[in-house]
Amino acid sequence: MSDSSRDTAEGAGWGTTEPGKYRRLMPSKVEKISWLDPRMLWAARNGVLASWFGDPTAGTRSRWAAQRAAAGAPPDKVIRRDDPDRFSFLVIGDTGEGDDPQYAVVPGLLEVGQDTRFAVLASDVIYPVGSADDYGTKFFRPYQDYRAPIYAIPGNHDWYEDLAAFMRVFCDDAPALAPEPRPRPMSRAWLRSRLWHRPRANDGQRLAEARTLRSSPAQQAVQPGPYWAIDAGPVRIIGIDTGLLGTVDAEQGAWLREVSQGPRPKILITGSPLYVDGKHDPCVIDGGGTVDDIVRDPAHHYVAAIGGDIHNYQRYPVRVGGRTIQYIVAGGGGAFMHATHTIPRVDIANVTESEFRCYPLxxxxxxxxxxxxxxxxxxxxxxxxxxxxxxxxxxxxxxxxxxxxxxxxxxxxxxxxxxxxxxxxxxxxxxxxxxxxxxxxxxxxxxxxxSATYSPPFFKCFLRLDVTPESVRLRCYAATGNRAQEIDPPVEDDVTIPLH
Incomplete structure (x- = not known):
């Protein structure tokens, strides 16, 4: 196994090293996102509008759910797979910028994940606003050689166009959503609707061509909606949609409580991490309670909660009663790196600095x-x-x-x-x-x-989880953009989680 950043500076990707071959996977022309461009800021205005004039995400999500149910999606939104008791899967967070850092993750991911049964994209599949025509270079092309299905939960950027493209790609080419009821003139909702960013009329014209890059039957998967559960081997993996502002609506909250019942060990995948940067963010559910209340309830048997949105890796082993729940941030799949040096010395929920892990160091x-x-x-x-x-x-x-x-x-x-x-x-x-x-x-x-850099080291990462009836082994693998780490991706964190 190659050195990690905890071993040597070279293992972190510093120094004179051979560049990786990831650039061969990239298109000849790459559009670089600049948030200093007023046109980009204007296109991504919906998050600000939602915070000013009220968040319409709950209503839109409910209409998507009703539409999928009418099309035959299972009412409980559970995907029942035929995975054996021992299997592996990948988790990759905040992927879709379509530039060097995203593609630099791919060679190591294919090397480590060649025998995995499926992958989950955790938050922000497509930057900047989740447009359908961006899926070609930011989803289908980079993962065209991953031979298993890919499931996803949306992040706030995927919601900037009302989740339309996400639903088309991951939910059986769902048709366009019927318009919401017309709001009362001059109300806050009316003002919001007048300013709201929506998909271009011709968006998605290149989507059919892009789909051919992942057209093998082994690569196909259909989700019941933007939130779902997967029964895979001995575990249930539950993915929730935290929308534009990092909250869960009452309808989804009721569903989450229902699918969390029972003795089967569970892993939560969420767009908003519950512990991050040395702080606790339990994720409010409209109508009362929090997501973390559900995770901590011993009757629900959660063993881990993995969140995207923050573009690095963090792990907090929190002791709850007589058990330990692993709270993980896993948003290092491709977007620009969020700093870890601003995280203060960790002392929260009985987790001390000696138990805390992060990447990059x-x-x-x-x-x-x-x-x-x-x-x-x-x-x-x-x-x-x-x-x-x-x-x-x-x-x-x-x-x-x-x-x-x-x-x-x-x-x-x-x-x-x-x-x-x-x-x-x-x-x-x-x-x-x-x-x-x-x-x-x-x-x-x-x-x-x-200011994202386009030369190594990138300090990107992805997770591999190996499931057995007794435990889940979780490893965080680094992707620096250097050839050495492509051939033998270093392990930056390794923890075994008991299931019973």
Missing amino acids: RGDSLSFYSKLYGRRLRLRRFFTLTEAEATAVVAERLEIKPGRAPIPDTRITLRTRLVAGLLGTGRRPDRAKRFRLPVRKIYTQLFSPS
Whole structure:
């Protein structure tokens, strides 16, 4: 097995290495997303409109569900497969930007996942707004050689065009949704409807051609809707749709409570992680309660909750009663990298720093962002931190053990500390916020996507889960964009989860 980022800097993808062959999979012309483009911001306005004028997602989702039920989808929305008691599947989160970081994941994924029974895409299948004509280069092309079915749950970006393309691709080419009832003039809903972004009239003209890339019978799968459950071997995998604003409507909440019943071990896949960046976000259900209430209920037998949306990997082993539930962030499948060096020293729900895992390591994240800021601000000499310097200063500021063995004689200077502070590294969140450049919120929403790097290391990842009647072994594999990690993808985290 090759070195991981926890072993060496080379294992993290730093240094002079042979570039991977992923570019051979890419189309000759790649459209790069820029969130600084006013046209892009205007197209992606629905999330803001929903927060200002009310979120229509619940009603739209309910109409999609009713339409699928009328077409013959199972009322319980359970996909019953014939998987054996021992099988494997993949989870890939936040994939669809269609550029170098997404395609860099593919060679390792095909190598590791060649014997898996299916894959699940967890959140944001297509950026920027989930358009049908983007599926060719951002879904069908990159995964054309994955020979098993792919299921998906939508993220907020897939909802920017009312989920129309997602339903066509994953739900048996569902027909267009009937328009919603006309709102009362001059009401908030009326104002929202006047400004709401909708699919282009001719969107999807290239979809039939794109489908031929994944046309093998072994690759086909039909979902009952944007949320579903899969009975696979000894486990039930439940995928929920958290819509535009990261919540669950009452109808889906009632369904979730129902399919969570019974002694069968369960794994949740969600677009909004329940533990992330050292904080608890239980995911509110309209009408009362939270998703995490359901996950924690011992009668439901959940063993893990895996969420996308945040573009890195994190794991929190939370002890609930006499058992441990693994709460995982797995959004590193292709979109620009969210920082991990801004995560404070972990101490939440009895999970300490020694039990917490993340990828990229905080030091690699800080080094990555220091180089990015150095390029963008044309202050390379000031901002750029080597991976050794970044690893050392993160360990000092967070008072934690270094992510990998420190290089002897690495000096932590005043400049090193200043850059780390400016880029948001601090033991306590309030300490990091006193004075820093925008990294986590404004930067990642606006500047970070437009500043995505197109040369390794990318710090992308995907999960492989190996299921037996006794346990689930979960491994996080890295994808750096370098050839060595394509041939032998390094394991960044490895945990075995008992099922009983």
